[in-house]
Amino acid sequence: MGRSAFILDTGKTRVMLDYGIKIEPDHVEYPLEFQGMIDAAILSHAHLDHSGYIPHLFSELTTTVYMTPPTLELSKLLWEDSMKVAKLRGDEPPFTREDLREAVRRTLTFHYYQPFMVSDEVSVEFTDAGHIPGAAIVRMETDEGTVVYTGDFKIEPMRLHSGADLSGVECDILIIESTYANREHPPRHELERKFVERIREILDNGGKVVIPVFALGRAQEMIDLLTAHNIGYPIYFDGMGKKATKIILRYPDYISNYHRLKKASKRVIWVRNQQQREEITESPAVIVTTAGMVQGGPVIHYLLRLKDDPKSAVLFTGYQTEDSPGRKLLEKGILEVEGVEYPVRMQREYYDFSAHAGRSDLFKLVEKADPEFVVTVHADPENVELFAREIEERFGIRTVAPQNGEIVHIDL
Numbered sequence: 001m002g003r004s005a006f007i008l009d010t011g012k013t014r015v016m017l018d019y020g021i022k023i024e025p026d027h028v029e030y031p032l033e034f035q036g037m038i039d040a041a042i043l044s045h046a047h048l049d050h051s052g053y054i055p056h057l058f059s060e061l062t063t064t065v066y067m068t069p070p071t072l073e074l075s076k077l078l079w080e081d082s083m084k085v086a087k088l089r090g091d092e093p094p095f096t097r098e099d100l101r102e103a104v105r106r107t108l109t110f111h112y113y114q115p116f117m118v119s120d121e122v123s124v125e126f127t128d129a130g131h132i133p134g135a136a137i138v139r140m141e142t143d144e145g146t147v148v149y150t151g152d153f154k155i156e157p158m159r160l161h162s163g164a165d166l167s168g169v170e171c172d173i174l175i176i177e178s179t180y181a182n183r184e185h186p187p188r189h190e191l192e193r194k195f196v197e198r199i200r201e202i203l204d205n206g207g208k209v210v211i212p213v214f215a216l217g218r219a220q221e222m223i224d225l226l227t228a229h230n231i232g233y234p235i236y237f238d239g240m241g242k243k244a245t246k247i248i249l250r251y252p253d254y255i256s257n258y259h260r261l262k263k264a265s266k267r268v269i270w271v272r273n274q275q276q277r278e279e280i281t282e283s284p285a286v287i288v289t290t291a292g293m294v295q296g297g298p299v300i301h302y303l304l305r306l307k308d309d310p311k312s313a314v315l316f317t318g319y320q321t322e323d324s325p326g327r328k329l330l331e332k333g334i335l336e337v338e339g340v341e342y343p344v345r346m347q348r349e350y351y352d353f354s355a356h357a358g359r360s361d362l363f364k365l366v367e368k369a370d371p372e373f374v375v376t377v378h379a380d381p382e383n384v385e386l387f388a389r390e391i392e393e394r395f396g397i398r399t400v401a402p403q404n405g406e407i408v409h410i411d412l
């Protein structure tokens with residue numbers, strides 16, 4: 001798991017696929033350096049582990065970047081935020097303001113199902129990846145054959161998406177994410193029911209519920225879910241998810257139920273200032289706020305206020321990476337803020353609302369793509385390798401699970 005960045009070289013055209021960073025508590029991991037020029041860069045979706053270093057491209061070269069319109073706006077939001085975060089931590093920013101402006105100027109946006117050429121020989125089409133708004137499965141027709149890059153995808157419907165469209169995934173070479181190749185996710189419906197039941201229980205018992213969320217996708221899923229279930233207590237909405245929601249609501253075609261999200265956004269209470277933040281924790285309520293892995297943002301404020309209250313709970317709804325403050329809080333009950341460790345008496349639970357395909361859906365996509373060759377990427381090394389081996393055994397397809405920096409030659 002980490003940062004995604006690939007270069008597809010057909011012999012005539014070099015296309016970069018994603019260029020991500022991974023933000024750790026004390027440092028940032030950047031993608032590996034690459035040699036030479038590229039003809040185009042394609043961004044599958046706005047998450048920083050795919051988009052985070054795109055502006056840096058423009059510190060050294062000039063190229064065109066292609067993505068969907070919501071991906072551009074959501075990426076801009078995250079790019080600006082990562083500059084702010086770097087500044088707060090006293091780190092070197094990942095790129096300059098000028099790089100960022102240049103990246104936006106050099107971006108061409110295309111909607112799903114709107115084919116476009118990135119060179120004389122490579123034509124590209126985006127289809128819905130069902131992951132977050134704007135996320136695309138990237139289909140590339142080249143003289144050498146058809147390549148599909150899944151980015152991150154999910155087939156099972158969520159509240160915001162009706163699931164990835166697999167109608168265009170048939171290809172010669174498939175580059176597929178492998179995040180959950182080793183396990184299934186619980187069925188959504190049941191998970192939602194359990195989650196909401198638990199929230200009601202905590203609130204009825206006089207506790208408060210803090211839900212740390214990622215700004216893109218998960219924040220909107222949560223306000224949609226909570227308002228749809230009529231929790232009966234105030235639901236507060238804080239952090240960067242608010243801005244992301246405003247952007248997403250400008251693209252009704254990129255979510256499955258615009259009206260429901262619009263309604264949800266009106267029913268939750270948007271937290272606007274520090275005074276409001278102080279008052280919120282006084283009586284039972286649900287607080288949906290960034291950051292999803294407790295790396296910063298208003299969630300810290302709420303947790304510091306509620307940490308000694310055993311009636312209150314923090315409910316995680318997204319994966320917590322190994323070294324994240326969220327993982328430490330979830331597993332060890334320790335909240336770390338600016339180097340200080342606080343023991344936490346709040347209840348802590350995790351609900352798997354993942355926006356990635358689970359194991360059987362990953363295989364389903366491979367089967368549908370029916371490729372000559374599969375490249376498994378974007379998971380822990382052992383998972384990527386195991387998934388590749390299993391594809392070979394099950395379908396008799398040639399595979400490779402490349403290491404970071406590895407160059408793979410594929411002859412069809």
Ligand SMILES: [Zn+2]
Nearest residue numbers: 045047131152
């Ligand atoms: Zn993603």
